[in-house]
Amino acid sequence: KAGVTQTPRYLIKTRGQQVTLSCSPISGHRSVSWYQQTPGQGLQFLFEYFSETQRNKGNFPGRFSGRQFSNSRSEMNVSTLELGDSALYLCASSFGLAGSSYEQYFGPGTRLTVT
Amino acid sequence: QKEVEQNSGPLSVPEGAIASLNCTYSDRVSQSFFWYRQYSGKSPELIMSIYSNGDKEDGRFTAQLNKASQYVSLLIRDSQPSDSATYLCAVSAPDLFGNEKLTFGTGTRLTIIP
Numbered sequence: 001k002a003g004v005t006q007t008p009r010y011l012i013k014t015r016g017q018q019v020t021l022s023c024s025p026i027s028g029h030r031s032v033s034w035y036q037q038t039p040g041q042g043l044q045f046l047f048e049y050f051s052e053t054q055r056n057k058g059n060f061p062g063r064f065s066g067r068q069f070s071n072s073r074s075e076m077n078v079s080t081l082e083l084g085d086s087a088l089y090l091c092a093s094s095f096g097l098a099g100s101s102y103e104q105y106f107g108p109g110t111r112l113t114v115t
Numbered sequence: 116q117k118e119v120e121q122n123s124g125p126l127s128v129p130e131g132a133i134a135s136l137n138c139t140y141s142d143r144v145s146q147s148f149f150w151y152r153q154y155s156g157k158s159p160e161l162i163m164s165i166y167s168n169g170d171k172e173d174g175r176f177t178a179q180l181n182k183a184s185q186y187v188s189l190l191i192r193d194s195q196p197s198d199s200a201t202y203l204c205a206v207s208a209p210d211l212f213g214n215e216k217l218t219f220g221t222g223t224r225l226t227i228i229p
Contacts, residue, residue: 033217035219042219042220042221042222043159043203043219043222045216045217045218045219048216055214056210056214056215056216088158090158090159097215098207098215098216098217099147099207099208099209099214099215099216099217100147100207100215101146101147101166101207103149103161103164104149104161104205104217105161106151106158106159106160106161107158108157108158109158
């Protein structure tokens with residue numbers, strides 16, 4: 001069974017631009033969660049989507065948004081990029097909601113650099 | 116108080132010895148606990164999940180859960196240099212709205228010394 005895939009793997013953007021990241025979950029998984037990982041803050045939860053609905057949200061500004069499609073694929077968008085948005089963005093999928101005992105598997109991540 | 120706490124390390128263990136990684140959590144109603152391994156420059160990889168008190172063994176790995184004391188640990192027996200990585204503890208707990216959320220610790224960096 002194929003794992004979680006994320007595209008693109010690397011991205012360089014300029015301050016003020018916007019970016020869209022894509023995630024395809026493991027086949028049969030209905031939940032997709034997004035995380036931001038930086039050396040200083042560790043792994044920070046952005047949001048979780050299940051059946052095309054956002055089920056949970058972390059403490060990030062409204063510039064960070066996402067959506068999920070009927071095939072469970074998910075996209076994350078960051079508008080008006082700031083230098084502090086430079087990070088590894090990780091997508092993880094699980095069969096059910098991530099916090100409810102279902103195991104969550106991570107994709108390889110998208111490394112975003114904002115200059 | 117952080118929701119999930121881990122000693123950041125680095126924790127250095129001789130090859131062949133037992134590595135012991137600890138994690139404490141603050142929410143008494145937490146029900147699901149996970150250990151992830153993350154190599155430098157890679158994404159986290161799930162290695163263990165545990166849901167009830169006691170020990171759970173999988174190969175060289177043993178997860179231990181004590182809900183009364185609110186800690187979960189990971190033991191790695193016969194440590195190998197390939198075990199050198201950062202180990203993340205993840206705990207589920209309901210947020211203010213009753214939605215279950217997975218919270219990660221900041222991780223413990225483990226180095227196995229040949």
